[in-house]
Amino acid sequence: MTTETLSENKAFGGTQGVYRHASRATGTDMTFSVFVPPQAEHGPCPVLWYLSGLTCTHANVTEKGEYRAACAQHGIIFVAPDTSPRGDGVADDDSYDMGQGAGFYVDATQEPWTPHFMMRSYIEEELPALIAGQFPVDMARQGITGHSMGGHGALTIGLRNSGTYRSISAFAPIASPLNCPWGEKALSGYLGDDRAAWRDYDACALIEDGARAPALLVDQGTADQFLEEQLKPELLEAACSKADIPLTLNLRAGYDHSYYFISSFMADHVAWHAERLKA
Amino acid sequence: MTTETLSENKAFGGTQGVYRHASRATGTDMTFSVFVPPQAEHGPCPVLWYLSGLTCTHANVTEKGEYRAACAQHGIIFVAPDTSPRGDGVADDDSYDMGQGAGFYVDATQEPWTPHFMMRSYIEEELPALIAGQFPVDMARQGITGHSMGGHGALTIGLRNSGTYRSISAFAPIASPLNCPWGEKALSGYLGDDRAAWRDYDACALIEDGARAPALLVDQGTADQFLEEQLKPELLEAACSKADIPLTLNLRAGYDHSYYFISSFMADHVAWHAERLKA
Numbered sequence: 001m002t003t004e005t006l007s008e009n010k011a012f013g014g015t016q017g018v019y020r021h022a023s024r025a026t027g028t029d030m031t032f033s034v035f036v037p038p039q040a041e042h043g044p045c046p047v048l049w050y051l052s053g054l055t056c057t058h059a060n061v062t063e064k065g066e067y068r069a070a071c072a073q074h075g076i077i078f079v080a081p082d083t084s085p086r087g088d089g090v091a092d093d094d095s096y097d098m099g100q101g102a103g104f105y106v107d108a109t110q111e112p113w114t115p116h117f118m119m120r121s122y123i124e125e126e127l128p129a130l131i132a133g134q135f136p137v138d139m140a141r142q143g144i145t146g147h148s149m150g151g152h153g154a155l156t157i158g159l160r161n162s163g164t165y166r167s168i169s170a171f172a173p174i175a176s177p178l179n180c181p182w183g184e185k186a187l188s189g190y191l192g193d194d195r196a197a198w199r200d201y202d203a204c205a206l207i208e209d210g211a212r213a214p215a216l217l218v219d220q221g222t223a224d225q226f227l228e229e230q231l232k233p234e235l236l237e238a239a240c241s242k243a244d245i246p247l248t249l250n251l252r253a254g255y256d257h258s259y260y261f262i263s264s265f266m267a268d269h270v271a272w273h274a275e276r277l278k279a
Numbered sequence: 280m281t282t283e284t285l286s287e288n289k290a291f292g293g294t295q296g297v298y299r300h301a302s303r304a305t306g307t308d309m310t311f312s313v314f315v316p317p318q319a320e321h322g323p324c325p326v327l328w329y330l331s332g333l334t335c336t337h338a339n340v341t342e343k344g345e346y347r348a349a350c351a352q353h354g355i356i357f358v359a360p361d362t363s364p365r366g367d368g369v370a371d372d373d374s375y376d377m378g379q380g381a382g383f384y385v386d387a388t389q390e391p392w393t394p395h396f397m398m399r400s401y402i403e404e405e406l407p408a409l410i411a412g413q414f415p416v417d418m419a420r421q422g423i424t425g426h427s428m429g430g431h432g433a434l435t436i437g438l439r440n441s442g443t444y445r446s447i448s449a450f451a452p453i454a455s456p457l458n459c460p461w462g463e464k465a466l467s468g469y470l471g472d473d474r475a476a477w478r479d480y481d482a483c484a485l486i487e488d489g490a491r492a493p494a495l496l497v498d499q500g501t502a503d504q505f506l507e508e509q510l511k512p513e514l515l516e517a518a519c520s521k522a523d524i525p526l527t528l529n530l531r532a533g534y535d536h537s538y539y540f541i542s543s544f545m546a547d548h549v550a551w552h553a554e555r556l557k558a
Contacts, residue, residue, distance in 0.1 A: 010500075010540070261289070
């Protein structure tokens with residue numbers, strides 16, 4: 001497996017890199033970023049995965065997420081994948097919430113999205129294997145977080161693989177794709193009309209069906225333009241309450257859906273993960 | 280004076296805004312950003328000016344500078360202007376280091392750069408008056424910093440106006456435009472061939488000619504691609520030494536010229552300014 005280095009810059013005593021590789025899962029080149037903190041000079045470090053939202057690539061959080069100071073403080077490796085396969089030979093849609101930039105972290109079963117839109121396999125299997133082989137990570141200590149569509153990704157991937165991810169958090173996640181326009185459009189497109197097949201990709205449905213986590217942390221801005229129609233943290237709150245999953249839901253007055261919101265609470269999330277990953 | 284709000288986002292308990300106004304100094308619309316920390320609810324706050332480098336607008340540091348956490352901690356208002364006038368009716372040059380995006384913080388005296396390239400007057404006079412009138416700033420407590428061409432701007436504007444700016448720092452500044460290709464090209468273009476007219480725009484020459492500051496802080500990456508040919512911190516070191524100006528020159532091993540470098544030491548600079556501005 002060859003990984004091409006697109007850039008490496010020293011930052012906060014560590015190295016912020018951007019890399020590209022030919023993905024078997026998606027059948028395309030995929031780009032991702034990795035921050036390796038200075039502690040990695042002395043041994044493997046825990047890893048925090050960050051899944052991005054609609055329209056984003058690895059670059060948004062890498063440039064605007066303000067995670068490096070906290071990761072350098074706590075000794076955490078931070079990995080930011082892309083949100084979908086991309087390229088001329090890859091299916092797409094004119095809208096921002098379907099196709100390239102909008103992979104929703106599913107393995108598609110429907111044309112034209114098969115065979116490339118295999119982001120579940122990419123994030124759960126292929127990229128972790130690459131990271132484990134090429135970076136100084138302690139793969140027994142993994143956490144996962146994300147924003148919006150990527151918050152949905154972090155919650156669902158974390159809940160489906162609770163043995164792999166010790167800590168799960170999200171910023172303004174799509175709490176229940178089964179119950180919002182973004183989710184209904186994406187899941188019907190990628191998975192077809194049988195809503196039973198969608199339940200693997202809905203945090204609330206996964207919890208109803210028995211998935212558990214030791215704790216969840218969610219931050220949500222109250223001025224988020226997508227809060228009521230798309231995000232619906234109250235559904236996650238209800239599912240966690242019924243399942244006795246301790247959910248810390250921080251409603252942040254006046255914050256919106258942007259990286260100004262994410263960066264404001266990024267250090268809190270990194271510290272929360274670090275506490276669990278280093279325990 | 281009408282100022283148009285382009286965006287305002289809550290961040291770190293304060294407000295990150297981007298604004299546009301019609302500048303008299305440049306004869307163009309000018310865009311700038313201002314972060315107002317939460318402390319401003321209780322009264323005027325000190326202000327730190329940040330001048331950006333070649334090719335940049337207000338957006339680079341606003342998105343990638345990672346100053347908001349430190350400004351919210353110390354109660355500092357952070358203002359980031361653009362680097363030049365812009366627009367279809369404004370002179371330009373095909374190269375990245377002259378014309379639009381490369382104002383060098385001078386008042387141009389040469390065609391075709393007059394009348395628009397009046398960045399000295401804009402930064403020293405017009406924008407401070409606007410900021411003083413429309414934001415909760417304590418104008419008796421101003422500091423100035425910047426990066427590369429903007430580091431040159433911060434040093435020269437600070438040294439020329441030592442009664443106005445209590446604290447002056449820079450990231451990888453062009454220490455002496457009189458003695459590097461970027462400076463020779465820009466100053467000859469904007470000011471003409473009489474090098475005596477350039478001395479007002481050269482930190483080392485200003486110090487030789489008598490300008491003083493209580494202290495200077497400079498961070499410089501040792502892996503900066505522009506270090507030897509363009510930046511030359513050793514010239515500033517020599518000038519400060521001769522003039523008994525206490526210069527703290529931090530050479531940062533392995534850091535380059537990018538915002539990965541700037542953001543790594545931004546909190547240190549904000550804290551250094553805060554100590555002096557709040558004394």
